[in-house]
Amino acid sequence: MNTPIVRQLFAATLLLLHVVPGSAAAQVEVAEATIEELQEAMASGRATSVSITEAYLARIAAYDQDGPRLNALIRLNPNALAEAQALDRERAAGRVRGPLHGIPIILKDNYDTFDMPTSGATLALATLQPADDAFQVRRLRAAGAVIVGKSNLHELAYGITSISSLGGQTLNPYDTRRNPGGSSGGTGAAIAASFAAVGWGSDTCGSIRLPSSHNNLVGLRPTKGLSSIDGILPLSHTQDVGGPLARTVRDLAIALDATVGPDPADPATRALDGRTLPRFVDALDGGALRGARIGILENLFGGTPEDAAVTSVVRAALARMVAAGADTVTVEIPDYDQLISGSSVLALEFKWDLLDYLAAVPDAPVSSLAELIETGLAHESVVGTLRRSDTVETRDSDAYRAALAKREPLREAVVAAMDAARVDALAYPTIRTVAALTGEPQRGSNCQLSASTGMPAISAQAGWSGDLPVGIELLGRSLDDAHLVGLAYALEQAESQRRAPPSTPTLVERGSPRPVAFNVLAATADRGAQIRGRFEYDTSAGVLGYQLELTGLSAADVVAVVLRHTDEQGRPHVVARLAGPALVPSLGAVALTGDMRTRLERGELSLEMMTRAAPLGAARARVVLPQ
Secondary structure, three states, X not given: OOOHXXXXXXXXXXXXXXXXXXXXXXXXXXXXXXXXXXXXXXXXXXXXXXXHHHHHHHHHHXXXXXXXXXXXXXXXXXXXXXXXXXXXXXXXXXXXXXXXXXXXXXXXXXXXXXXXXXXXXXXXXXXXXXXXXXXXXXXXXXXXXXXXXXXXXXXXXOOOOOEEOOOEEOXXXXXXXXXXXXXXXXHHHHHHOOOOOEEEEEEOOOOOHHHHHHOOOEEEEOOOOXXXXXXXXXXXXXXXXXXXXXXXXXXHHHHHHHHOOOOOOOHHHHHHOOOOOOOOHHHOOOOOOOOOEXXXXXXXXXXXXXXXXXXXXXXXXXXXXXXXXXEEEEEOOOOHHHHHOOOOOHHHHHHHHHHHHHXXXXXXXXXXXXXXXXXXXXXXXXXXXXXXXXXXXXXXXXXXXXXHHOHHHHHHHHHHHHHHHOOXXXXXXXXXXXXXXXXXXXXXXXXXXXXXXXXXXXXXXXXXXXXXXXEEEEEOOOOOHHHHHHHHHHHHHHOOOOOOOOOOOOOEOOEOOOOEEEEEEEEOOOOOOEEEEEEEEEOOOOEEEEEEEEEOXXXXXXXXXXXXXXXXXXXXXXXXXXXXOOOOOOEEEXXXXXXXHHHXXXXXXXXXXXXXXXXXXXXXXXXXXXX
């Protein structure tokens, strides 16, 4: 069932260009497609920017507010197809602006856009309309990118689980019971689910890197000053950076090349004065790990039982780096905890930075953080944090100066440790735990080191803890961003860890795949009794519906009907009870975890019936999905 809003918006954009769903242009497959693959399709005439944009819109309609209901986007761009059509005309006339020409993208809804509101995902700013684009948005439009829409974020970017009063809770497409990271979780979930080719987020303390880790993406927090934050709704001007999240390192590099650079409106970009801008695509080298030296930063590896799974995956990624030619050495930063403690100024800058931003927007619905709080329109999960920030009485305080003063000694200690160990980068888990269930706190972030030093850090795909993605973070020296991206590319080329999320499969006839119906019959050895399961598997929602029919035996004699799995050691385990005792209920549905979904699709589950006469198992049959 499509929700009315998404269905109407999708229909409106189609009508704008008189594009008919189901036409040849609508058959473009965009799931997991790279920027280069999309460009090749347009160059060869197999696709147009319109058809590609339409295909992404179809995925959004099927999976964002329908199917698994990821809730990644706050609004669609009603002019997206018109913009794509104009870019197609340019291509037909022989003008191609570059690798992003005609490529659909998504922006976090804290990037200013002259033609759409910028809300920060708070209901209190739902109608805030900037007069012009953010610096990076202007660069993207000039490069020929098509803005499909704007994504949800943790309200005002002040958190890491992506819940907000305007956007609600965004879900992780790899396990919809879990959060997608934050604050750029809407962008992370959207790009993981192939709602666009690449998306933009912002990072004050982990908000690009954490969603990259939770959504099996790559994302760079650039050196402070390499990219402009002008026109990004602020959280902390000395810590804020903006940049892309992507499914592949090459896509990330293409996106970075389009948006980094100096901007007179952002004083931090003066760090680029007299320097040559990095060229990220040029830095991609599959052999970049040969001879590289990676420092394993033990300070940021967790030691608790809940950290163990991620630690194991990250160490396995380090082993792959060694196999690709890198050397590793253990690095520790003396007095690290003391050096980094108290170095964040986020809570001390936010009130004043927001005040300045709102003053520059004509007809802003509120003029201050205090007014925003008093509207009563902020989500309850952030109200306490906002109130604490509003108690800061002055822009310049002893506490603020002390926090800023901690940054240079920390940076010097990090650089000294890197120089002493002669390493190219420091490596550690992006976040020490997997994505938490929605509604529960997310722990384990290692975000502060890059944020407080201003040094660049990339989250790359480390591997998998069960069916949940894990990120490895590489931190480099200031303005060595392209080298970091090159190392991440070599790791990716050695063994790609990218997997498409199971909740958002390839569309079938412009919609999510229809549920798969099949039967399983389990009979006793003498075939005197049998249990028939009529199943329906909804691949996008991850739900297995069932109806059970019993013959040759009284329902009262049934102890249970279950789904079982046999592990790698040959030990069976019950994974779901379907009925019993006495065959009640005989129909229902099972919400599958990521592991259960994988086992079902691999044919590793069995339908089993236990009875009074055979309590350890009377009938058993393998559950096999139809081809």
